[in-house]
Amino acid sequence: TPRVFSGIQPSGNLHLGNYLGALKRFVDWQAKDVESIYCMVDMHAITVWQDPADLKKSTRELCAGFIAAGLDPEQSILINQSQVPEHAQLAWIFNCVARMGWMQRMTQWKDKAGKNAQNASLGLFAYPALMAADILVYHATHVPVGEDQKQHLELTRDIAAKFNHDYGVDFFPLTEPVIEGAATRVMSLRDGSKKMSKSDASDASRINLTDDADTIAKKIRKAKTDPDALPSEVEGLDGRPEARNLVNIYAAMAEQSVEQVLADVGGKAFSEFKPMLADLSVAKMSPITTEMARLMQHQDEIDKILARGSERAREITAPILRKTYDIVGMVAPV
Ligand code: ATP
Ligand code: MG
DSSP states (O other), rough: EEEEEEEEOOSSSOOOHHHHIIIIHHHHHHTSSSSEEEEHHHHHTTTSSSHHHHHHHHHHHHOOOOHTTTTTTTTSEEEEEGGGGGHHHHHHHHHHHSHHHHTTTOHHHHHHHOGGGGGHHHHHHHHHHHHHHHHHHHHTSSSOGGGHHHHHHHHHHEEEHHHHHHHHOSSSSEEEEOOOSTSSSOOSSSSTTSOOTTTTTTTTGBTTTTTOOOHHHHHHHHSSSOOSOOSSSSSGGGGHHHHHHHHHHHHHHHHHHHHHHHHHTTTTOHHHHHHHHHHHHHHHHHHHHOOOOOOOOHHHHHHHHHHHHHHHHHHHHHHHHHHHHHHHHOOOOO
């Protein structure tokens, strides 16, 4: 059976892009007959500074978000990355397999390190090797992610292939990225050329899963657009990134194709379309927001779910790590 793995950083500000590009699709995968592991990747989060108290809160909030969105902790394994030590252990091996040049080419590294790369953490540079370990320590076959993670998944395949080649084994699978749907790259509401991100300094750039109905409506009303009416054909979105973004968001939430949406709203002005989008967003997000807030009142239960998840996860990861150590030539304890 396919084994699905994916992760989200508990760095706060869980947003609509995370929901449509990742979380909602995890829930769709759960409906299929697969084994799945979903991870709060706290070790990735600390590659940039995280306030310790905020990190704990965000980790529990993310877990609440997973469950509120529809993941069932009995069916899927929900874990906090740092509770499953094999992720970090395999990452070290992969640090020794991956090449500096591979990491330097990563656009996420270039974007996040910015001009002051000398001052970025070593962890931020090595991020993709840890991500490869997250996936391969389960021998996962499918990884549903947003478009921005495509390059990291290609690197994951490169690491698996180089490991297999260097050690003359056929041990790590070449994992399939699963990047599909209308919202694999939700853009900032303020700038149609930037993806919506947790780390964007502007709160108006994103819809947070914790925003109330008024805030959602206000952010959509203020979203950047051009002055023209909506087109009735997809080609009419060419060169109109902000219009395309709002239509994609609508399509993903309505579970319709972009063609279907444009057939309905083509010719409308944004002043008419934006309230429709706001209503749909509120209708889809509010139940999740409310359930998240309710679950956050039961922190001990969230902590138990994570502890139980890591126990189940380690049944998979421990044997794979042991075998990896053996392949590499590390002497096992007797
Ligand atoms: P950060 O800015 O701190 O990197 P992020 O918003 O990119 O945060 P991540 O935790 O890095 O969030 O990513 C979690 C998942 O959400 C990944 O699968 C990623 O591809 C997906 N994702 C992130 N942003 C978007 C987006 N704007 N549209 C669609 N998917 C997204
Ligand atoms: Mg990211």
